[in-house]
Amino acid sequence: MDLKxxxxxxxxxxxxxxxxxxxxxxxxxxxxxxYIGAIERADVSASVTVLGQIAEALGVDPAELVTKSG
Structure with missing residues (x-):
């Protein structure tokens, strides 16, 4: 599974x-x-700037968005 x-x-x-x-x-x-939908479908790769904007909007650390679980 890739990062996106x-x-x-x-x-x-x-x-x-x-x-x-x-x-x-x-x-x-x-x-x-x-754009949010495209990211959720893994159709596009988000830049680190966008990653930061989304993490801030969700109130989470950016690492939570790109860390594999399990």
Whole structure:
């Protein structure tokens, strides 16, 4: 599993755990909902800047988004 797939899985899990929609996360992170969806599907690779924006919007350490679990 590559890093963009790991981020996709972690992002979806954390977002659902915080009961946020893609639109709400997009608003909080100043990104588009379409882009959030593309990251969650592992269609695109997020830059470190975007990783930071998403982590801040979710209130988590950026490492949580890219660390393999299990």
């Amino acid at each position: 797939e790991v981020m996709a899985i972690n992002l979806r899990r954390i977002r659902h755990g915080k009961q946020l929609t893609q639109e709400e996360l997009a608003d909080r992170s100043s990104l588009s909902a379409r």
